[in-house]
Amino acid sequence: MKGATTQSQPPANIQTQTIEIQNEIRMTVQRGIGGAQVKYEPTEQTSHMIEIGFNLGGPIQSVLYSDNRAQAQVSNHGQAHIAFYPGCSGLAQYCKGQPVCYLSFIISISLFEYYFDTLIMYVKEQMQERKSLCHTIFSPITADMKFVLQQMMLCPVQNKAKGLFYEGKALELVSYLRQTTNKERSCLKLTLTDEDREKMWEAKSILDDSIESPPSVQQLSQLIGVNEFKLKNGFRLVHGITPYRYLADQRLEKARNLLCEQKMNVSEVAFEVGYSSLSHFSKIFRSKYGVSPHEYMSNAGNI
Template sequence: MSFEVKGISDNHFHHLNQFFKNGFDGNELLEQSQQIQHPLVDGYSSEWYFDGIRMGYSDWHYKKPVALAWNYDIDVELVTFQANLKGSVLMGKDSANAVPLFNNLQHNLFYAGTGDVNEGVLKGDRLASSMFFIQFTKNAFLRLAADGNDTLNRFNEHVQNGRSAVLTPHNLYVNANMLSLIKSIVHCKYKNNLKKMFLLSKAIELLVLQAEAGSEALNPSYKYIRSSYDRERIMYAREYIMSHLDVPPSLTELSRIVGINEYKLKRGFKEMFSNTVFGYLADARLELAKNDLLENRQSIAEIAFALGYSSLQHFSYAFKKKFGMSPSKLRR
């Protein structure tokens, strides 16, 4: 056994199990997209393998609240970047005793040696769960991540010496730039070697964002955020607005939801993210809109209204102000 989810055929994980056994160092890009059948869940996954790298995206929709049991063991040393987009991943034998590994909109980078064995459950948020991940063999990771910042270099030292490690002791939160990169990977329309080049470039870009986020988390210098509780609440405020881009709360509502007063919310958010709450919200919307426009999957009006803009004119004005061109010009 390498990887299995209870109730789902092992055939769905054939390439993954090969990767866990030998690392898949082939030069050619191997792709796999499939629908996953389960009595209580409809699932979809896409995976890409090349040069000791595995990228994957999965999206699960639950017919009723349920926890899917999973377990794995690996025979190769792997570094994993994981971004949990919806739902929760828990570690432990069952739902009652499992502890959270990743919650909604969290990410981290971790290294595990050979013989690593784990088990846990996958739970949906609003009857859905979704995740994106990149796994590197040890050699592939060290080749790509050499000479990063201090935070990444310390992590690399653990990898080189075969010591299990995580980039930061607490998970970080997925931001708009990461979401945009992930969407561009999942919906990439390039083929063959060009697609392989594109995926590799995005993997490196995500490592850069991860290293920078890790450095900021480990070396904070705050004036208004006085405690770990304040920091946790500000992080939750960002998670909440990222999950409600189409219908964001007012500042008063957000303050009540996260449990700190408006003054601390405004000052602390600006201190932590170098932007106001609604400035961050606006940037996140526009980054996602830009990616959707480049994907050419919806009309400009559909994109604007899906992200909560009250009018097409308002969206076009904001977009041009941020990117220097109108949405229609970008799409040409």
Template sequence: MSAANFHDNFQSYVERLGVQAPHGNEQDPATVPASDGEGYIRRVIPRNDIELVVAKHAFYREQQLSVQTTAPMVELNFCMQGARALHIKGRQHEFTTGTCSLQFMGQFEAAFEYRRDDPFYMLGIGIPVTTFREFMADAEGGTDVEFSQVLGQSPFRIWQEKISPAATVVAERLIQGALQPRTRNLELQCGALELFSMAFRSFLTESNPEADSLSKSDREKIRLARDIVVENMAEPPSLLALSRMIGLNDYKLKVGFKAMYNNTVFGFLREKRLEKAWQLLQSGDMNVTETASAVGYSNTSYFAEAFREKYGVNPGAFVRQTAAWAKQ
């Protein structure tokens, strides 16, 4: 099967929604008929084996759409607003606001369900099986994650989790790029690859066998340490104080925490501080200085540097971007 065939899955979905691009160009924004609702679907193909789909629409009536896939593929989906249901072989899968979904698709019939007057906003990124294999291969060309093994005997498999702040920043940037005709393909490809890398690490490859060697009691104590650090991120205890609080010596805490969370205690704390800062800035409830203080940074300049290093944007610029996106 050629890599281009997986695009037919998206084409079938768009056709069943009843939208059509002007002049027959499938990469132009396709608008929802005025009699059915409002909004658009934008398809972009930055390279032959990657397709981006940005959908933003609402329907005046409940919609139920039957589709059939024609080629195996992998799709990464970010539901930014609203909800939709997917029915496959008697099972229902929900896509809700703030959810990231990684889907492995064989050939099957399915039905999408959209609610009445419910604005829906999502980013979908699709690749064919050949590209998935290429992405998962190591330097010697081998891989321990095969599409057929992941899918097994089922025609469909899905993983879902809350969209992380880091992924949200990349996804929103990619959406804005996809909606701008002058965005370079390189930028779109880089954004898509970064999101796939995050998702594959989270859903498929991120496991540490060293964590399995910890006793049940030690694992529970280390989870408690994690919770204490997150709940007291503005004024966290020292490592020694934390070890006393959970009843585990500091060496076991350091080694066990690294095994379970693939990070040091204070490296983990830094990540959670920046994720919380992202949430506070996005909500608009605090300015940059207040946010830095709320998550435990006494130096605003140091906070701004850490935020920029993680998310690729200054916190002040992020606040302005968030306000601009909210108006669209």
């Protein structure tokens, strides 16, 4: 989060630098000495974005507000987090006299869904169940993460190469953070019976039949008669992939086949396989096949 200091207290001695890495990633670096509260107001952009933060300084205490409710959070030294707080205003307290060294990324929901194998609708479901204003996942900052963060703060390159440098390092951090969160999840042991395994195949069949409009995790777990934890982790154990990643791969494979047929344009293909955003579809397609959908369609006759 970033914002302006409140007038009721002396401002903290914090320097804030914001860098637009690309249209789906914005980076903010804050350094200095804490002291005052900082007030935040929701924007159209932050309501549709995910924050990934890395705290290398002192503790940061925050309170989020929405619909006459409040929720407190603390980001401690050496802690990373992934946070989704749609429509929330709030206050952040940088502890007086403590060093501030905080780097964060605001990324699009589509990038979050792709890199972390999680649909935002599942996150919203969890927030509703817990009556929470914010969905946050905490993780320790590893030695690898810290090294990359230091590189980003020093930034040895200039001009046009600077944006490419920041983008590459941002994705490197996302990769490390994903590994850390996956390890924490894998610590929870799961044993599947033969009946459970059959239900994982049933779940796969349901997803195959509903690529354009898939059921939520809660709905899918009810359809096959298991809880959500067993569905998410059991599906990975049986099929070697998360339900979301499987669904994304099936959508892209169907899109590839439709592009080969050349009976629809790229926008129609994207809509047909369940993507409402053409730019997101193009980005995900290129990341999997190495070319854009337009390029793939143009060369379909040679494939």
